[in-house]
Amino acid sequence: MPQVLRFSEVVVRRNARDIIDHLEWSVADDERWVILGPNGAGKTTVLQLADTLIHPSAGVVEILGERLGRTDVFELRPRIGFASSAMARRLPPEETVLNVVLTAAYSVTGRWNEQYEDIDERRALRVLAEWKLDHLADRTFGTLSDGEQKRVQIARAVMTDPELLLLDEPSASLDLGAREELLALLGGYAQAPTTPAMIMVTHHVEEIPIGFTHVLLLRDGQAVAAGPIAEALTAENLTETFGLTIQLTEDAGRYSARAIA
Secondary structure: OOEEEEEEEEEEEEOOEEEEEEEEEEEEOOOEEEEEOOOOOOHHHHHHHHOOOOOOOEEEEEEOOEEOOOOOHHHHHHHEEEEOHHHHHHOOOOOEHHHHHHHHHHOOOOOOOOOOOHHHHHHHHHHHHHOOOHHHOOOEHHHOOHHHHHHHHHHHHHOOOOOEEEEEOOOOOOOHHHHHHHHHHHHHHHHOOOOOEEEEEOOOHHHOOOOOOEEEEEEOOEEEEEEEHHHHOOHHHHHHHHOOOEEEEEEOOEEEEEEOO
16 A cells, blocks of 8 residues: 655654654555554654654655655645644634634634635535534534544544544543543544544553554654554553553453553
8 A cells, every 4th residue: 555654764853862763664545553652752743743843853754755854845734634732722712613624624723814615614514524513513612622622623634635644642631431432433434445544642552443453652762563453552562662561451442451560
């Protein structure tokens, strides 16, 4: 399958410290990756590279066939969907849910003087329905629950039909019910044949949706393991990644982990 992302000997250096340390990694267009690792492992930095928000200090990053540093990132970014808490803070709380999703068509965060066609609004309404948000279309973003806001962020990210979808801790801070609802939606989306390549950062194996195919385990900016979930997500690899003895269990495609005293 064609590659949508390739890291070759990638280094990101900040204050004389390698946040990403000679990372080799690639993502094909039919793969759904989850990135796991402790705080400070470099997970969000990997997403920032994939979204063209930062450049590597060394090495090569290729995104959708374009080499970062040798391409116009403003032409590349509309082909990438990105949902994160940082993006949520940029969304006007008084904007309607429909407009939050609709304005993704112009890559702006608040509606102003843009002209939208009927097809844009129909697309936005369809996306809201797919993420069970259509009944909230006229609500303002700031009045939504955390779970609803997370789903609106994802709906906005998929509004432009991206070729690569990046999700930075989409279920963080959610209660059990909101988390399970979101993971079910993400699992269904991940298994659809028309879904783009996906990369999701999380801290917990319990938050890996069914339908995700691969895992990258990071520690200190280096890959402990990378590959199909059935092969790379093991108790041994988690133990090395998090620095304590981990027991891993799997049930019907969902995982759980705990430390062993």
